[in-house]
Amino acid sequence: MADLTARLRRIRLLALDVDGVLSDGRIVLSSDGRDWKSFDAQDGFGIVCAQRQGLRVALISGRTSEVVLRRAQQLKIADVMQNCDDKREGLRTLRAKYQLAAEEVAFMGDDLFDLPALQSVGVSFAPANAVAEVRERVDYVTARSGGAGAVREVIELILKAQGQWDAVVQAFIAGDCQQISVTD
DSSP: OHHHHHHHTTOOEEEEOIIIIIBOSOOEEOTTSOEEOOBOHHHHHHHHHHHHTTOEEEEEOSSOOHHHHHHHHHTTOOEEEOSOSOHHHHHHHHHHHHTOOGGGEEEEOOSGGGHHHHTTSSEEEEOTTSOHHHHTTSSEEOSSOTTTTHHHHHHHHHHHHTTOHHHHHHHHHTTOGGGSOOOO
């Protein structure tokens, strides 16, 4: 764990797959073709807190969904890559944009098509309900499932390793909540 903590200290960007990571992976289609997803409020609040502490958060999805764009807008996530067949290339684009080394990027994925991206970052994560082949190849598997607090667990892990989680908690103890938007 000491090695993982040292690597977590270097993380400046957390990129997330959407279906199965930020959502529970279920895709509900309405008769008019729109899709529906559910998101965990604790995950969303964790993202807001992470960004407040200077950690960049990005979404990389193989699908395209207006719901994902809406959620990203709510959480003020500027980097949203949809219809991204090669998530490793998406990560390269983000690294170049922010001038980051691979060791400064973390990625969380849950299925086989996430493996190339998971192998190209400094720290890789998978939710508890990821497929076995992914869980076996990542640095850390969360106790929580995708869409049920797994992202929050990862964010707390990163911010604690970087000595920043206490500042988040202390802001609330001090009543300094207005700086954190609670729109989830």
